[in-house]
Amino acid sequence: MARMRRATAAFALATTVALLAAACSSGDDNEPGTDSTTTSGGGDKDVTITWWHNSNTGDGKTYYDKVAADFEAANPGVTIDVNAMQHEDMVTKLEAAFQAGDAPDVYMERGGGELADHVAAGLTKDISDSAADTIAKLGGSVGGFQVDGKTYALPFSLGVVGFWYNKALFEQAGITDVPTSWDDMYDVIDTLKGAGIEPISVGAGDKWPAAHYWYYFSLRECSEDTLKGAVTSLDFSDPCFVKAGEDLEKLIAAEPFNAGFLTTPAQTGATSASGLLATGKVAIEMQGHWEPGVMQGLTEDGLGLGENTGWFAFPSVDDGEGDPADALGGGDAWAVGANAPDEAVEFAKYLLSDEVQKGFAELDMGLPTNNTASQYVSDPALATLLDVRDKAPYVQLYFDTAFGSAIGGAMNDEIALMFAGQASPQDIVDATQAAADAEK
Amino acid sequence: MIDVADEANAQQGASASAATSTLTVPVAGRTMRSAAGGPGGRRAGGNNTRKGLEIAFFVAPALLLFVFFVVWPIVKAVQFSFYRWKGYGPLVDFVGLKNYVSVLNNDVFTGALQHNLIIVVASIAIQLPLGLLIALLLNRRMRGQGMLRTIIFVPYVLAEVIAGVVWFQLLQPKYGVIDAWLDAVGLHGPEQGFLGDPKYALATVIVVLTWKYLGLAILLFLAGLQGVPDELYEAAQIDGASWWQVQRKITIPLLGPTMRTWAFLSMIGSLQLFDMVWILTKGGPANSTTTMATFLVTEGTKRSNYGIASAASVILFVVALILALLYQRFIMRRDNTVTVIKKKKVAR
Numbered sequence: 001m002a003r004m005r006r007a008t009a010a011f012a013l014a015t016t017v018a019l020l021a022a023a024c025s026s027g028d029d030n031e032p033g034t035d036s037t038t039t040s041g042g043g044d045k046d047v048t049i050t051w052w053h054n055s056n057t058g059d060g061k062t063y064y065d066k067v068a069a070d071f072e073a074a075n076p077g078v079t080i081d082v083n084a085m086q087h088e089d090m091v092t093k094l095e096a097a098f099q100a101g102d103a104p105d106v107y108m109e110r111g112g113g114e115l116a117d118h119v120a121a122g123l124t125k126d127i128s129d130s131a132a133d134t135i136a137k138l139g140g141s142v143g144g145f146q147v148d149g150k151t152y153a154l155p156f157s158l159g160v161v162g163f164w165y166n167k168a169l170f171e172q173a174g175i176t177d178v179p180t181s182w183d184d185m186y187d188v189i190d191t192l193k194g195a196g197i198e199p200i201s202v203g204a205g206d207k208w209p210a211a212h213y214w215y216y217f218s219l220r221e222c223s224e225d226t227l228k229g230a231v232t233s234l235d236f237s238d239p240c241f242v243k244a245g246e247d248l249e250k251l252i253a254a255e256p257f258n259a260g261f262l263t264t265p266a267q268t269g270a271t272s273a274s275g276l277l278a279t280g281k282v283a284i285e286m287q288g289h290w291e292p293g294v295m296q297g298l299t300e301d302g303l304g305l306g307e308n309t310g311w312f313a314f315p316s317v318d319d320g321e322g323d324p325a326d327a328l329g330g331g332d333a334w335a336v337g338a339n340a341p342d343e344a345v346e347f348a349k350y351l352l353s354d355e356v357q358k359g360f361a362e363l364d365m366g367l368p369t370n371n372t373a374s375q376y377v378s379d380p381a382l383a384t385l386l387d388v389r390d391k392a393p394y395v396q397l398y399f400d401t402a403f404g405s406a407i408g409g410a411m412n413d414e415i416a417l418m419f420a421g422q423a424s425p426q427d428i429v430d431a432t433q434a435a436a437d438a439e440k
Numbered sequence: 441m442i443d444v445a446d447e448a449n450a451q452q453g454a455s456a457s458a459a460t461s462t463l464t465v466p467v468a469g470r471t472m473r474s475a476a477g478g479p480g481g482r483r484a485g486g487n488n489t490r491k492g493l494e495i496a497f498f499v500a501p502a503l504l505l506f507v508f509f510v511v512w513p514i515v516k517a518v519q520f521s522f523y524r525w526k527g528y529g530p531l532v533d534f535v536g537l538k539n540y541v542s543v544l545n546n547d548v549f550t551g552a553l554q555h556n557l558i559i560v561v562a563s564i565a566i567q568l569p570l571g572l573l574i575a576l577l578l579n580r581r582m583r584g585q586g587m588l589r590t591i592i593f594v595p596y597v598l599a600e601v602i603a604g605v606v607w608f609q610l611l612q613p614k615y616g617v618i619d620a621w622l623d624a625v626g627l628h629g630p631e632q633g634f635l636g637d638p639k640y641a642l643a644t645v646i647v648v649l650t651w652k653y654l655g656l657a658i659l660l661f662l663a664g665l666q667g668v669p670d671e672l673y674e675a676a677q678i679d680g681a682s683w684w685q686v687q688r689k690i691t692i693p694l695l696g697p698t699m700r701t702w703a704f705l706s707m708i709g710s711l712q713l714f715d716m717v718w719i720l721t722k723g724g725p726a727n728s729t730t731t732m733a734t735f736l737v738t739e740g741t742k743r744s745n746y747g748i749a750s751a752a753s754v755i756l757f758v759v760a761l762i763l764a765l766l767y768q769r770f771i772m773r774r775d776n777t778v779t780v781i782k783k784k785k786v787a788r
Contacts, residue, residue: 095741098528117744121529205722260613260633262725263641271612281615406526409743413548413727420638420726438542 048079049344050104052094056084057297060365067359071350078343088268098123105340106348108332109153111144112397113404115335119147125336126150130345134352141369144397145333154352157366158331159289160313160389161212161398164381167308169197169283178312182247185315189256192283201258201282203266203273204419208400210261211412212286213251214428215399216328217244220320224394227322231402234436236429240321245418245425247317252419258282262420267294278304286314288330289367289385311381313388327392330401331369403436410435514757520750527746539751549752552723552730553759555642559731560710560763562646563653564703570650571657572699576687578658579665589662596655604719607648611635611720635721638728645720645729652716653709657702664698665691700772707767711760732756 055064061084068080083104085093090108097103103123109115118124128135128151135142135151145153165178173195179185192199204210219227222240230236258264258276267274267287277285278295285291295304316324334348350356357373360366364379367386374390377383389395400408414431417423423431521540524533543549578589595603610617613633622629630637634644668691676686714733717723723730723738730738732752740749 092741095527095744101528117526118528121526123528205724259631260636262632262636262638263721264636271609271615405742405744409738416724417726420724422638422726 046077046079047341047343048081049106049341049347050081050083051106051347052083052085052090052104053108054085054087054090055293055365056086057293058302059363060293063359063363063365067351067356071347075343075346078347080347102339103335103337105337105344106334106351107337109145109335110330110332110401111153111155112330112401113407114401115145115152116147117404118335119152123338124152125338125340125345126152127154127336127345127348130342131349134349138352138369139371141331144331145335153333153335154348155331155333155369156352156357156360157289158329158369158389158395159367160327160329160385160392160395161216161286161288162311162313162327162385162388163284163286164277164291164305165284165310165312166277166280166282166305167310169280169308170310173197173283178310179315180312182251182315182317186254188284189254193256198258198276198282199256200284200286201264201273201276202261202285202419203264204257204261204416205263206266207412207416208398209266209273209287210419211400211415212328212398214244214248214411214415214418215396216286216314217247217317218399219326219328219396220244220314220317220322220324221247223321224323224326227396234403234407234433234440236433236436241429241432242425245428248415248418249425252421257419262416267298270298272298274298280305289382292364292379292382293366309379309381311384323393325388325392326394326396327388328398329389329392329395330398332366404439406439407432407435517750517753517757520746521754523747525746526744527740535747539747540755543748543751543755546735548727548730549732549735549755551727552732552735555729556711556713556731556759558642559646559649559713560707563649563706563710566646566650567654567657567706568699568703571654571661571702572692572695574654575658575661575665576691578662589658592658593655595652596659598652600652600715601719603648603652604716607651608635608720611644632725636725638726641721641725641728645717648720649710649713649716653706657706660698660702661695664695667698668694704764704767704772708760708764711756711763732759 051068053064055061064084065082068082072078072080094103094107097107098118098121101121101123103118109118109124115124131151131154134154138155141155141158142151145151145155163178169192170176170178173192175188175191177184179188189199202209202213218241221243222230222238226238226240230238258273258281261273264276265272269275270279273282273285274287274291274294275298276282277291278298287294292304292309295309296302298304313327334351336344336348352370354370354372357368357370358376361368361373361376362378364377364382367377367382367389368374374386377386396402398408400412402408403411411428411432414423414428418425418428520531522534522536523531524535524539525531574592578585578592611619611634613619613629613631613636616633619629619633630640634640672690672694673686676690681689712733713731714737717729717731717734718737721729723734733756736749736752736756739745739752
């Protein structure tokens, strides 16, 4: 409650600042409609904040509804219009909203080239000052959501990609230790096949889950400096990128993937890659930190794999230049639309408060970025993952996000072609470089 | 040019209808229109203003909708296609024809164009004979005729998305019904599934499309068959023609206009094909089922290359327009005159 009162105080302060700002400016920068109410009065005026999120099932949805209700109760006059959507739906609708130049007040950003584009188009609010205290608290994890030193979003969940596996199936096949090197991994694949279990599912139909393999091999083969350089200079000439493709080619040749993986969707329906893992049809799937939640939504009992859920990090390769502890990951952050009322910034800050992040962690909705909440992550698999995240010397943002959708899309398409046996390691580099050159 | 041709047509039509009063049902509408339309319009000279206002009044709403939802988007698409544009913000980065060059040099797009053309040809080549055959069968008096017609028409009525999802599930490798059936009879589907293997994916999509759209062909053909006058059949029977001869010499020629119209619709639909492919394969695996529409959606909504997507959409529009005009010019028109002559022969 104390936290909420503090939020109210901050809100009062913010409105005062807004009032002053309104008195000084002509008020042109505010769109007519709901937004204008912010500048015209104090707490007695009604403000509606639209909030889009992707926790559209089960406890997560209930929790977010409660969070919105709590904020409304603590801030009389503020109404939060909560829109819970399935992730892909939300992304599509966000695109449409951006095209119309009308982002929701509080919405999800994923950082990287995407965020930079939105900032360049003036769609996202600079919250460096208005949320300075929260930004200080979140520390380094905000880095991925800054453009030219200014912060545009508050990360609420940062996760790393890794292999989710079914402990029961591993046991059934007689596998006791999770693999740490790719040699081990190939043994695991063979053992699983020997036991008549399909080893790995991959949603290559959606392309990005397949592309993550190449990203991760690049992360193992390339040094941190090479990767950071590639993000800024868009230069992929380092031979480590070709080596990553060769590693992937070798993996595909071992045929570890589920039947029909070329058209398998990532996480929609029981026959999707996540669905196959959740229903015990395959033993392993490489996926982000959101996987347990997705699997819960794909099983009838709402438990996913339940206590059979296990997680291990992407194994190391021989002679790679990358640190084996580096991780591929990314996160979701709450951003505030350029025309949103100031209350929206307050709400975004509230979403990062100790209290909200604690509930977020307790429900295993993601990996909290507020350190005070880390201890509440109850799921053992997620706790393993969180440990890997916190120990990683470097977390590489998903390439398609980091490079933006134009380059990322071309890259993912070519990687998907490799999964179909129609692209060589060099082809992936060439296609990526061509798309990057078109952007320069 | 066109007027002359029209008049010639009208004359032929008129002479045909003079020669055979009952035969020209499909052509009659056209004949009457060109006969009454020409001089009728000129005669109304006295009331010109009023007539003009009347026309404007009745045409305006439709015209407004047309301009707003058809012409305007086309103009915008053409405009976007000259810019490098991410989908938001102002249009500033003018690139001229660069987007067109990159689309036409893109293997995925040329592949998509090929797939579209394959689907156009395959749809007509498969559905025309099959649809005709089933329509002829269903046109005979038999038990359960009404029910059979309904069953055959169900796929077409079913929403595209639902049908797509159902087929996607049926075609799942290992867990799908079709694989299970194949296994039961000792056959084995491709390991990656029919949709997952680049070799079979396009053919599989064509099978699903045939299943989906055959109903429309049959429905249209059945409707066309109702327009064939019974007298002709009676006359043929009296002359001792076999069932097969009757179909070949009477039914099919008189079904000509219906078939040509259907083929035209099918062609345009195949060129613009998007939804079924998107649900079944999203254009994959390995771009083996991309169509021009999936290409432009991928470029636009997935990669935010709206300039390139617009260029692709303009190319799609031009391809469809050219094919449509050629079809109208050569197949619809020439065949019209040919049928008229044939009909005269039949009448004799």
